[in-house]
Amino acid sequence: MRRRAAAWACVVLAAALSGCTSAAYYWQSVQGHLALMNAARPVDELLADPATPADLKARLALARRIRAFAVSDLALPDNASYHRYSDLKRRAAVWNVAAAPPYSLTLRRWCFPIVGCVGYRGYYDEADARALAAELQAREGLEVRVYGVPAYSTLGWLNWAGGDPLLSTFIHYPEGELARMVFHELAHQVVYVGDDTLFNESYATAVERLGVQRWLATQAGESARRAYAAFDAHRREFRELARETRGELAAVYEQKTAPAPARQALEAMKSEAMARFRQRYAALKAQWAAAGAPFDGYDRWVAEANNAFFGVQAAYDDLVPAFEALFAREGGDWPRFHAAVRALARLPKAERLAQLRALAVDYRFDSW
Structure with a gap:
């Protein structure tokens, strides 16, 4: 399961201008994304480095092919995203918290500058996510879910700073799943509508499914x-x-x-x-x-x-x-x-x- 993170620089600026009181939450978002970006190295550099493990080189080379295919065959953006790689040394990029009432499937929504309202709240620290979930259960009687996600999109806002990198949390996925992940996240850079998670995620899921069908049919081996x-x-x-x-x-x-x-x-x-x-x-x-x-x-x-x-x-x-x-x-x-x-x-x-x-x-x- 994948979720969108805000373009943190814009979010923090907007939060400051609007007098946002959730400074601690936005600060963890800034720190978490900065750490992810700072860990990123160009894929070409890693492929040329003798110290890069052979299995990682193979996956990065495959990801580079998938990235080129996304542009040439799926009309997805040709930009800075997914040309670098970050080893996060953890099992998820972020942990999301979702919550719903006992007799409803409608998710509680959180609203943010720039990206609007979404049915989850994301944290770079799993303990922080679980603390919020426990609070929502105890204070509001909500049913909660905490789940790690392997990737998120900054919606193209940070391509000027290097874009979204490939991550250790999904680089070793099987070939079809790796392609699916890249296609899904790039789709969010094509179209994103504030306050409409259903539209955004369904569109990106359709892109991943259709894109993987074409990738497997034309680029992949039988296995x-x-x-x-x-x-x-x-x-x-x-x-x-x-x-x-x-x-x-x-x-x-x-x-x-x-x-x-x-x-x-x-x-x-x-x-x-x-x-x-x-x-x-x-x-x-x-x-x-x-x-x-x-x-x-x-x-x-x-x-x-x-x-x-x-x-x-x-x-x-x-x-x-x-x-x-x-x-x-x-x-x-x-x-x-x-x-x-x-x-x-x-x-x-x-x-x-x-x-x-x-x-x-x-x-x-x-x-x-």
């Missing part, structure tokens, strides 16, 4: 194609299960305005929906194992699943079919596709959502 197909099959089936469960939970939560005595029944229905989710996941795992492709990568997700977990997942999934439909409508032409997305971004939020929903209803991408 990379097989590895990606196996992993992506698990991911798609799990996401479909999560989507179905979100629908069930949403139907339950529509009844939350019932009188207080009915809340006990509401809680029972919620518990039943969550139990069905876990039972169906167990059946899915058994199906994978029987097919000779066992996978347990979602075990922790399922064990800890709550409204915040499902709310985060929705941002990455719900409008993807609509953007894939838009890509097909534009004849699979990447510049035309990006231009069409920019045109949607200029519309009022309700209008662009309505247009995307209509596209999704009228079209099945897998028939294109």
Whole structure:
């Protein structure tokens, strides 16, 4: 799961000008991103350095090919981003906190200068993220999720300073996953709409999926194609299960305005929906194992699943079919596709959502 970080220099300046009281939060953002940027070295320099481990050289060379492909074949930005590499010496770039009420999938939102309001708050220190989560649980009774993300985008704001670097948190991903990551993050430099996480993340997810299809078909070897197909099959089936469960939970939560005595029944229905989710996941795992492709990568997700977990997942999934439909409508032409997305971004939020929903209803991408 990936989230956007603010262009820190602009954010801090805007916060200062607006009299922002969250100085400590913005300061940790500045320090964290500065450390990430200062650790970055040019990819060409690392490839020429005899001290660079051979396996890292191979991954950096692959990332350089992926970066060039993003420009030549996907019409993604040709700029300073992803031409440098940072070894963060930790397992995540940042840790995000998401939270939702007990009877809603709508995420609590935090608002920032420049980038607007988003359904998460990010920290460079995992302990700080967990402290906020505990506070939200205790003070507001929210269901919370703390999750590490391997990358984030500064939306192109810092290309003048070297841009977003490749990171140790994802450089060793399998080939298809590495390409997916780069394509997703570069998409955020093409179009980003303040206060519309669903639009932004669904668009970037569509770009990654479509882009990886083309990369694997034209640039990758058979082993990379097989590895990606196996992993992506698990991911798609799990996401479909999560989507179905979100629908069930949403139907339950529509009844939350019932009188207080009915809340006990509401809680029972919620518990039943969550139990069905876990039972169906167990059946899915058994199906994978029987097919000779066992996978347990979602075990922790399922064990800890709550409204915040499902709310985060929705941002990455719900409008993807609509953007894939838009890509097909534009004849699979990447510049035309990006231009069409920019045109949607200029519309009022309700209008662009309505247009995307209509596209999704009228079209099945897998028939294109």
